[in-house]
Amino acid sequence: MAKLVIDNVDLFYHRVQALRGLTLEVNEGEIVALLGNNGAGKTSTLSMLSGLYRPKSGTVTWGDRDLTTMQPWDIVEAKLLHVPEGRRIFSTMTVHENLQLGGYLVDDQKLVDERIERAYELMPRLRERRNQEGGTLSGGEQQMAAIGRALVGGPKLLLLDEPSMGLAPLIVKQVMEIIKEVQAQGTTVLLVEQNARAALRIADRGYVIESGTVTMEGAASDLRTNSKVIDAYLGA
Ligand SMILES: Nc1ncnc2c1ncn2[C@@H]1O[C@H](COP(=O)(O)OP(=O)(O)OP(=O)(O)O)[C@@H](O)[C@H]1O
């Protein structure tokens, strides 16, 4: 079982410290929500997991792999895939071309085609828009395309950075349902969100981080009813 364990990590951008003794775990098969306000260190956590930044101290392991010694492309090859903040799909390529790109490390074209088909089944809207250029999609459709592109890579662990950002409530709900289905199909998910309400609805467990350190953690059902979480992150 490939469990992700971040233990006591300090991460700096030159002199700015983004993570302070960050400690959290993601068990295989879970959706874990990583919640926190602007600047809390959520994106930094994902960037570190993807090998873009190295911690100054602490350990990061995924099963028997030490992620702190791996190159970003080796981490991708190991099927730890990252859907970045702001989606970053290719705006002049069609939806279908974007999905095909997700399979660039997959040698078996038949497998790529099957996964694209599965992405279309999961997100019929993408099939309808398959020949439309990425840049002309709505925000929700772009988010679906970004998730679909990652799915074509066959993720074992999927990192999602604020998939609900800028989306209307109904679309947020749809995107969360898609993420839940991704989990049901066998992918582990680390879900970064400022939208705590939406994330805790589908997550198994959650962590709240502030200034790069975990301040609250627990079962999603407990966090949803925790008065501190309600006051700080769920609003009235
Ligand atoms: N490349 C960078 N260089 C210097 N400082 C950075 C860099 N990236 C992030 N930081 C700083 O690190 C801290 C954590 O930023 P991070 O992007 O991880 O927050 P976040 O929780 O993702 O916030 P948001 O919800 O706004 O996306 C912030 O103080 C930020 O200014």
Ligand SMILES: [Mg+2]
């Ligand atoms: Mg961020």
